[in-house]
Amino acid sequence: EAGVTQFPSHSVIEKGQTVTLRCDPISGHDNLYWYRRVMGKEIKFLLHFVKESKQDESGMPNNRFLAERTGGTYSTLKVQPAELEDSGVYFCASSQYRGQGNSGANVLTFGAGSRLTVL
């Protein structure tokens, strides 16, 4: 099966510009997640979609970040206007998790990430 696909792999923009990152999850995965890693630091949670609904957006840094998942398929993450501190690698992940009982672990499948550099 195809994995999680992210585009672009690398984007370099000027401060104040807009960038849109796209994620195509594994087909059939209702759950889609965005994470971010600033250089040398932890991979941090941004938000979680279940189908087209935002389940948890507690990790979104501020209102310059807008995530959408129209139709419950692919998702976009827009940063507008971009600031220097937004530089990092943005990971998308998906999972089939539906609240299984015995093994509650939710195993996420990650994409290769989109590296954003804001100059």
Add this chain to the structure above:
Amino acid sequence: AQSVTQLGSHVSVSEGALVLLRCNYSSSVPPYLFWYVQYPNQGLQLLLKYTTGATLVKGINGFEAEFKKSETSFHLTKPSAHMSDAAEYFCAVSDRPPPYLPTFGRGTSLIVHP
């Protein structure tokens, strides 16, 4: 709140030597624990996970990890390093309410010398 500490941002070993990547966690309840690996220009790939049962967990590519509750550790090991093991490794813990999202450590870059 859950958290993960990975000791050493870089670990360097010779090919054929033992690999030991350290991970300590804090969790208020029995955790689920994971190791992910990121090879250059690829996504995060699940190496192994601990949920319940046997505390020694075997993963892909000859890696294994042991859950030690008394030490709150989940160290990753491999008896003999291969050049292809050079990558960045992330330890993660999840003990939140469903959907059990992972909290990651800062990652450890494994460097393998010929």
